[in-house]
Amino acid sequence: MLRVRNLTCGYGRTPVVCDIDLDIEADQVVAVMGHNGAGKTTLLRAIVGLIPAMNGTIELADDGGTYDNITRRPTNKRIKAGMAYVPQGQQCFAHLTTAENLRLVADGRTRPKARIDAQLDRFPALQPLLGRQAGLLSGGQRQQLAIARALITEPRLLILDEPTEGIQPNVVAEIESTIVDLAAEGGLSVLLVEQHLGFALQAASRFTVLRSGRVASQGDAGAGAAGMVREAMAI
Structure with a gap:
């Protein structure tokens, strides 16, 4: 699905x-862990294309399993x-309602209502909140x-x-269950950056630990x- 090799990235000229x-x-499901400043978010931003790779390659498999080099592709194409x-x-778009946030993504795609309904089935807590401004939702609801x-x-x-950052424990459990279910359903892989060790290892099948911007363990x-x-992590 995703293959990253010898990737070096950062900001400006600083890796x-x-x-x-x-x-x-x-x-x-693969979890990437490490202390604050270990480079976890920077790695994700490079994979998505929000910052350029200084060195190395990023490859994404197509539906047929053939890997394409996407290292230089812009984010929208990824x-x-x-x-x-x-x-x-x-x-989220805080001034829009929950329903408008969902429609904003679904509109223009095939089967927009079916796509929204599928996610409301997956996250039933959102159903009674469709008319509420997203900025008024709790952290767990916004996540x-x-x-x-x-x-x-x-x-x-x-x-x-x-x-799970800043989210109440009961919602953390719901998100963990959702991630596990998504992978079990097939057709979706998950790359998860997570600070909470128990959550990450419960949800993931493999892990990578970053320390000072390098792989410390896998x-x-x-x-x-x-x-x-x-x-x-030396903890």
Whole structure:
């Protein structure tokens, strides 16, 4: 699905992450972890195309499984190729209602009502909030709205940056369940940046730990993974 090789990227002439290798298979959830400043968000922004790669390659598989080099493609073409990105901060159009936020993404696509209905089924807590301004929703409700908006595009790779940041525990559990269910349904891979160790290892099948912009550890998110992550993060 996604293949990153020797990726170095940053801001201006200053590299933030260096020589990153990362693989995400079809229908797989991969968690990227590390302390603040480790380079996690910078890595995601480079994969989505919001900042350029200084070195290395980013490849995305098409529907037939053939990898295309997208390293120099603009963000809009990466989105069209099947990516969806949910950045930090429960971002939404605060002055629009929940329903208008959803319609803004669905309009112009095939089956817009069916796409919206599918996400309301997935996030039933949004149903009674359709007429409420998004800026008046709780953090957890806004995060569910942000993920629903991304899923309306029917991506093949969903990229989530800190989806549990500042969210109440019961909603964290709902988001975790949603991520696991999405991967189990097939047709979607997830790249997840997450600070909470328990959430990340429960939701993901593989993990990568960044430290000072480099890969400190990678492995399966099974038995013993928590100890490996703590050691790599020196916590």
